[in-house]
Amino acid sequence: MNETIGVTEKGLRSRRSRELGVFMVLLILWFVAAAFLLLWGDQVYSFSTVLRALFGEEVKGASYAVNTIRVPRVLVGTLAGFSFGAAGNVFQKMLRNSLASPDVMGITSGASAAAVFAMMVLGLSGMVVSMLALLGGILAASVILLISRTRTFSVNKMILTGIGVQAMLQAVINFIILKTSDYNISDALRWLSGSLNGVRMYDLSLFGVIVVVCVLIILFLGREIQILGLGEELPVTLGMNTKRSRTLLLYCAVILCAGTTAVTGPLSSVAFMSGPIASRLIKTGGAGTIHAGMVGAVIVLVSEAIGQFAFSARYPVGVVTGIIGAPYLIYLLTKMNSKG
């Protein structure tokens, strides 16, 4: 008996230390990417100049570039990556399927469609657009959940339903883009693929609160995610109110996704890439919310750096993540095939 406990304890210790190690590595990667995005740009500033500007000293030129443009971009990028990563991970863990992520299932396109509609048709801007996008995402998720509620719950059917709903929403988006005037279209397209260009400090207010609250709830329910991942029957046997926990968690993840989409656009593939990558890094037992979120943040910041500086033209970050994500999705699919 004692031996068993000893082995378990040893396993737990090695797992904890691995988790810590991965976390530190991710933190360093994030720091490097963030520092790069702060220093680099049309004007390259020295480390000390950026630091001085950050601490409120008036440095000619640098203060504006760093505080008004670069810092919000890094902060919003980090939060967006984190929230997509965390939300995707909740979906994937709970539904036990790495393809069941909010961007594959059309929840982000619900938010996108609502936002494009609000901007292009109703001519709104600012906070109202974000609120409508949030509502759009929640609505899309509710419709998908409602439709796929059959007697026997099937994740595959839910994913396929999501793809169907997405096709419809995409038609709405395409229609609005088709009808909008020519000089708006560049904006709309850029925004649809997801971009950090033009984010400002005030974008952070509501968005930041949403992310913090939802992530806290998800972290608080971390154990329940793991239990829900055990299957359909076992959690009930363990005395859990599966329906309530599942609904609460799903809606937290949906709100995270939709709220983020409202600020940055969909940032394709971040949500579904982060969880599996984090799990791969940790190896045993899969990754928790924090690790998945950190991976998401690193992906977004690195992609932003690639999109900004790697090519002669500047690409919004969503295009870069989309191009990284598609081969990964295909890889996941072929792997899923081999399992049968």
Place this chain on the structure above:
Amino acid sequence: MKAKKTVLFISVSVLVLLVALPLSFAVGSRNIPLSDLIGAVRGEEINSLYFPILQKRIVRTVLGLIAGCALGTAGALMQSITRNPIADPSILGVNTGASFFVVAGIAFFNIHTSVQYIWFALAGSALTALLVFGIASFVPGKGSMSYNNANPIRLALSGAAVSTACSSLISTVMLPRTNVMQVFRFWQTGSIGSGTWESIRMVLPFLIAGFALSVWLIPSLNVLALGDDIAMGLGVKVVRTRALGAAAGVLLCGATTAVAGPIGFVGLMIPHLVRMFCGNDLKTLIPLSALDGAVLLLLSDVLGRLIGRPGELEVGIVTAFLGAPVFIMIIRKARVGR
């Protein structure tokens, strides 16, 4: 019993088509009164105001009929060769593939005539269909590809993945070039409003080849439906039949996409509808899918013109709205695993 149902179904289809045709001539941002239409048929002089409108609407209607036939047939073909209830050009990502090739062609190879568009769109749809189906049926390790592996969920997800990849690539090509963006909008949403006689003439050979091939394949496809082993025993060349069927399907929907842009879900819905009334025999399924594909496309177009006044709602958007719920219904019934 079945024969009676089939006859009834055909009569209703033809009846609806006969209603849809004059509607398609008459309805639009400017309606043409029925009396003038009848006059025009009789060969009387009609109001000179209506003449150019009518001319455009005739082209549009003809294109709608052709495109609907092609999409319906392509859907029936694809569903039968893949044995997959959700096989459809839009699900297989063929449309985004065609769009990507055309956009890339415009940006990098300076293509600008409709013939060139057609070739690029055809190549794009063929390659994408192959890629998506390949991914869905590829099993690493085994070293073999078998279409049996491609169940609905894999097929749909592979299509979605390839579509995502293509749309990201499209954005990459397009964002630095505003001139391509204009053309691209057309390639995002299917519409039969901008067709011309010239473009119809251009794709007609491809479509006729596709139809001929699919009619010729009907007997072998019917045997194939019994299962590969039985089909092989009865002397059907399984691989060849499937490859030719796929080629016909790609010809049909690739050429349609080249003139009308991506019109989704017609190929998905119609064969299911026909099967519901007339059964699985491809001898009735393929011609009736063609007929009802045309009916559906024409009606959707009229509907789009009615709803979208004073402008119009592109037919691709109408079919997506009609088709997505049907897609979800099909999924609910299909066996996709847990």
